[in-house]
Amino acid sequence: MRDLEYAYLKTRIKQLTGVDLDSYRERQMRRRLTSFISRTSAPSVVAYCRMVESDKAMLEDLRSFLTIKVSEFFRDPLPFEQLKTEILPQLLMDRPRLNIWSTGCSVGGEPYSIAIILDKLTPFTKHRILATDIDTISLEKAKAGGPYRSNEVRNVPTQILREYFDIFEDSYRIKERIRQKVDFRRHDLLRDPFEGGFDLIVCRNVTIYFTEEAKMRLNQQFCQSLSPGGILFVGGTEAIARARELGLTTLGHCFYRKQPAETVMKTLPFDEDRAVKAMNVRR
Numbered sequence: 001m002r003d004l005e006y007a008y009l010k011t012r013i014k015q016l017t018g019v020d021l022d023s024y025r026e027r028q029m030r031r032r033l034t035s036f037i038s039r040t041s042a043p044s045v046v047a048y049c050r051m052v053e054s055d056k057a058m059l060e061d062l063r064s065f066l067t068i069k070v071s072e073f074f075r076d077p078l079p080f081e082q083l084k085t086e087i088l089p090q091l092l093m094d095r096p097r098l099n100i101w102s103t104g105c106s107v108g109g110e111p112y113s114i115a116i117i118l119d120k121l122t123p124f125t126k127h128r129i130l131a132t133d134i135d136t137i138s139l140e141k142a143k144a145g146g147p148y149r150s151n152e153v154r155n156v157p158t159q160i161l162r163e164y165f166d167i168f169e170d171s172y173r174i175k176e177r178i179r180q181k182v183d184f185r186r187h188d189l190l191r192d193p194f195e196g197g198f199d200l201i202v203c204r205n206v207t208i209y210f211t212e213e214a215k216m217r218l219n220q221q222f223c224q225s226l227s228p229g230g231i232l233f234v235g236g237t238e239a240i241a242r243a244r245e246l247g248l249t250t251l252g253h254c255f256y257r258k259q260p261a262e263t264v265m266k267t268l269p270f271d272e273d274r275a276v277k278a279m280n281v282r283r
């Protein structure tokens with residue numbers, strides 16, 4: 001695909017789907033889109049855009065292709081085990097009700113996995129689990145609690161499957177009791193404002209195609225949205241560059257802790273004006 005065609009495609013994709021490709025790695029995205037469009041009957045990029053404009057199914061295919069929805073319950077069992085045995089119990093020691101944000105949650109496997117773990121750890125506590133994604137079709141399935149196919153629940157132990165899912169042959173639906181624990185909303189990580197005060201933010205397998213600048217901006221925003229001592233949980237291939245500069249301490253492979261309040265206070269730059277005002281003295 002030539003530069004001009006890619007520039008045109010980027011503009012049209014933003015208008016048609018709301019996805020801003022400026023924050024995605026260009027070489028990879030250009031290669032993927034070239035191969036994707038070549039599998040359609042469109043003879044050119046311009047013709048493809050015209051077809052997408054008038055064909056809802058093609059628009060949906062494009063959206064799915066851009067957002068890569070693949071997900072499953074307890075995806076990567078090892079970090080989920082660390083979440084269950086170390087990270088959540090430690091957070092629960094000094095904050096009994098957790099405020100959690102699962103970003104890029106796709107069809108809901110990730111926030112529901114966390115809801116199941118918390119149901120086991122603290123059965124009588126009402127935590128808040130916010131789950132967001134840019135893709136409204138995925139969010140519809142997430143809100144409905146499925147149905148999920150067997151490959152999406154392959155990491156769920158049989159006992160947990162029986163306890164937390166309604167099972168019909170090869171189809172699994174999360175039980176209403178767990179469904180009610182998660183609040184699903186549309187949110188674009190690259191455009192929408194962030195809430196604050198989260199004890200745990202989960203952002204896994206979402207930033208793999210983002211540019212380095214977009215990732216850095218996002219991680220800064222996550223740091224601001226975490227409460228002191230809060231945890232950021234990322235994917236196995238999404239290690240955070242310059243974590244220390246952002247005020248994050250690494251806790252094993254996929255977890256980062258924001259500095260606790262005392263440390264943040266100690267490392268804040270000295271502000272003479274504020275200090276003078278606080279002491280109520282004249283210079």
Ligand SMILES: C[S@@+](CC[C@H](N)C(=O)[O-])C[C@H]1O[C@@H](n2cnc3c(N)ncnc32)[C@H](O)[C@@H]1O
Binds near residue numbers: 069103133188
């Ligand atoms: C590969 S899935 C990962 C799902 C889940 N986090 C997991 O690890 O199983 C990536 C998800 O990120 C979402 N996504 C992509 N770009 C996004 C953006 N700018 N804002 C919010 N979500 C986004 C996609 O719609 C998709 O559902």
